Amino acid sequence: MKRIALLTSGGDCQSLNATMRGVAKTLYQSMDNVEIYGILDGYKGLIYGNYKKMKPSDFSGILTQGGTIIGTSRQPFKLMKVIDDSGLDKVKAMKANYKKMKLDCLVIMGGNGTHKTANLLREEGLNVVTCPKTIDNDIWGTDMTFGFQSAVDIATNAIDCIHTTAASHGRVFIVEVMGHKAGWMTLHAGIAAGADIILLPEIPYDIDKVVSAIQSRIEQGKRFSILAVAEGAISKEDAALPKKQYKKKLKEMPYPSISYKVGKEIEEKTGQEIRITVPGHTQRGGEPCPYDRVISTRLGVAAANLVLKEQYGFMAALQNNEIIPVPLEEVAGKLKTVNPEASIIKEAKALGICFGD
Ligand code: F6P
Numbered sequence: 117m118k119r120i121a122l123l124t125s126g127g128d129c130q131s132l133n134a135t136m137r138g139v140a141k142t143l144y145q146s147m148d149n150v151e152i153y154g155i156l157d158g159y160k161g162l163i164y165g166n167y168k169k170m171k172p173s174d175f176s177g178i179l180t181q182g183g184t185i186i187g188t189s190r191q192p193f194k195l196m197k198v199i200d201d202s203g204l205d206k207v208k209a210m211k212a213n214y215k216k217m218k219l220d221c222l223v224i225m226g227g228n229g230t231h232k233t234a235n236l237l238r239e240e241g242l243n244v245v246t247c248p249k250t251i252d253n254d255i256w257g258t259d260m261t262f263g264f265q266s267a268v269d270i271a272t273n274a275i276d277c278i279h280t281t282a283a284s285h286g287r288v289f290i291v292e293v294m295g296h297k298a299g300w301m302t303l304h305a306g307i308a309a310g311a312d313i314i315l316l317p318e319i320p321y322d323i324d325k326v327v328s329a330i331q332s333r334i335e336q337g338k339r340f341s342i343l344a345v346a347e348g349a350i351s352k353e354d355a356a357l358p359k360k361q362y363k364k365k366l367k368e369m370p371y372p373s374i375s376y377k378v379g380k381e382i383e384e385k386t387g388q389e390i391r392i393t394v395p396g397h398t399q400r401g402g403e404p405c406p407y408d409r410v411i412s413t414r415l416g417v418a419a420a421n422l423v424l425k426e427q428y429g430f431m432a433a434l435q436n437n438e439i440i441p442v443p444l445e446e447v448a449g450k451l452k453t454v455n456p457e458a459s460i461i462k463e464a465k466a467l468g469i470c471f472g473d
């Protein structure tokens with residue numbers, strides 16, 4: 117008899133359900149007496165003891181369904197050990213609910229913050245297995261996170277749509293792509309959709325380089341330029357600031373996001389008409405692409421196998437197209453970002469894509 121709980125935490129993405137289906141189907145197939153619980157709304161549910169018993173039928177028909185059937189929420193890691201105003205010790209509460217539910221293991225699907233808390237729970241003695249979820253693809257220890265490819269499809273489609281209208285109008289278009297502090301989505305969607313300029317957090321830009329790339333396109337008789345700008349893109353000048361000072365500057369920035377700052381500067385320097393598109397949370401929505409359905413299924417099966425083998429404290433990860441267990445203590449607290457020296461950047465530059473550096 118095993119009692120397992122599933123927990124999805126942080127921003128949602130397209131193939132959380134596909135991953136849970138992989139875990140649940142494998143467990144139900146392998147054991148006659150397994151009980152699966154769904155912790156509701158991420159770590160919040162574990163803190164406050166909100167959960168429901170799942171049935172095998174809950175996992176049917178969800179392979180293609182976006183979002184998460186058990187809900188999610190953001191519970192910042194930095195606040196986990198902080199006693200809240202009502203005197204609640206969140207870590208103690210999570211451990212108590214785990215014990216009360218008589219769980220053998222928690223299977224947690226989440227991104228970077230989620231993995232820090234998962235590792236904390238492991239350190240506190242709970243049995244934990246995780247799967248790498250995020251559209252940002254920034255989890256250390258896995259080549260790919262599930263959700264990334266589906267989100268890249270949506271961002272690519274947004275830039276593709278801009279391409280047709282850009283060709284008619286002769287303007288400068290900016291599409292702002294999600295990804296938090298990592299440029300993976302912008303890089304992939306930018307290359308896939310033929311953006312002329314790609315600005316990533318990992319390669320601070322010089323606005324004059326961006327402007328001269330636009331001007332050189334105008335001189336070549338090109339009617340438009342398309343920029344794929346990561347939401348975390350940063351100028352060389354700002355990248356040189358101490359972190360605290362940059363955070364303060366960001367808060368005081370008189371623009372809704374970085375793309376509007378870049379747009380304003382380009383407009384002032386070139387006199388070009390600028391249009392900005394922010395697909396935002398559409399990038400996390402809709403159904404998972406086939407690639408994500410496959411890796412989610414594989415990662416889900418692998419997580420269930422770790423549970424069956426009682427091999428706790430690991431993240432099921434994809435490395436060189438194989439699924440392998442990576443210790444949680446190696447994953448937690450590290451970020452996988454784009455290496456500015458990577459061959460994909462050199463290949464994009466060889467095509468003439470400007471990174472503003
Ligand atoms: O981590 C996924 C992500 O979509 C990031 O790309 C983005 O910065 C962030 O979440 C947005 O968070 P929220 O949904 O809380 O606004």
